[in-house]
Amino acid sequence: MKLFPRILSHNWWVIVFILMFGAFYLQALHKKNCLMIKMGEKVKELNQAYSLAEAEKEELLSRVCNRDDPEWMELVLKEKLGVVSEGQIKVVFQ
Numbered sequence: 001m002k003l004f005p006r007i008l009s010h011n012w013w014v015i016v017f018i019l020m021f022g023a024f025y026l027q028a029l030h031k032k033n034c035l036m037i038k039m040g041e042k043v044k045e046l047n048q049a050y051s052l053a054e055a056e057k058e059e060l061l062s063r064v065c066n067r068d069d070p071e072w073m074e075l076v077l078k079e080k081l082g083v084v085s086e087g088q089i090k091v092v093f094q
Contacts, residue, residue, distance in 0.1 A: 008015075066072040077083040084090045 063072075063076075074085065078085075082090070
């Protein structure tokens with residue numbers, strides 16, 4: 001039984017080294033997990049932005065495709081400039 005305390009007293013630095021290494025490893029693992037969570041949130045934000053950009057792109061492509069359609073032109077004039085067709089009454093709320 002005297003062998004174990006003697007080995008421990010001669011090799012205490014190995015135990016300290018292993019404990020320090022374990023602490024550094026756990027700290028690095030925690031930092032990595034926090035970074036993964038942040039990156040996951042960033043991916044979600046970017047996916048939402050991408051979806052909005054795709055919807056806007058589709059709307060713009062639709063407008064470009066319909067630019068020669070007289071009904072579409074009338075709709076754009078009404079929407080953007082406030083123009084009304086002949087025979088219609090324009091109502092403005094203030």
